[in-house]
Amino acid sequence: GAVVSQHPSWVICKSGTSVKIECRSLDFQATTMFWYRQFPKQSLMLMATSNEGSKATYEQGVEKDKFLINHASLTLSTLTVTSAHPEDSSFYICSARHLGAGSYNEQFFGPGTRLTVL
């Protein structure tokens, strides 16, 4: 099956710093990537959808200037948490949609990145 990787798997940073998380589709081209946030013992909340070569579409309530998303190629999307604060601590998960014949646009998920802001 299609594989999506994320790097880093976990990161600890100081308040006020910025953190970049990478999401890669390893064996397929993903024209659309999604970024989710998962709080402990809660569901995944979609933060934004990014299409390769265009600006991301953010969900209501998600600050686009704080969570910068870049989808520069068909295999890479990045999420940068700018000026991170402790309340940004969470589990961030990316997902990539595979557009291929017969794939029915299935989404594949990365392993997630745990961000802890001190």
Next chain:
Amino acid sequence: AQSVSQHNHHVILSEAASLELGCNYSYGGTVNLFWYVQYPGQHLQLLLKYFSGDPLVKGIKGFEAEFIKSKFSFNLRKPSVQWSDTAEYFCAPRSGANNLFFGTGTRLTVIP
């Protein structure tokens, strides 16, 4: 507005017991339905999906789900659970080419 409801927040079963996790959705038009599983410390994995055709779909690891259009339901079932099925289960409808919309999840704990 789209919504999905997973009624059971935490289910505790003994091994070999039968499982049914409820999922009800609210969507207009054509809907695709997915169940994902998240094992402890692991990423989301697709259990099964429904797009069209036979409303009873079979997934991996002995799981199945039945799409009942009249009830807007897509309940997940397994006849006999194992300890290794302990995980978080998410129902996720999708309307057309839109994004997946995740339910709140159901934590399953299987006692050996």
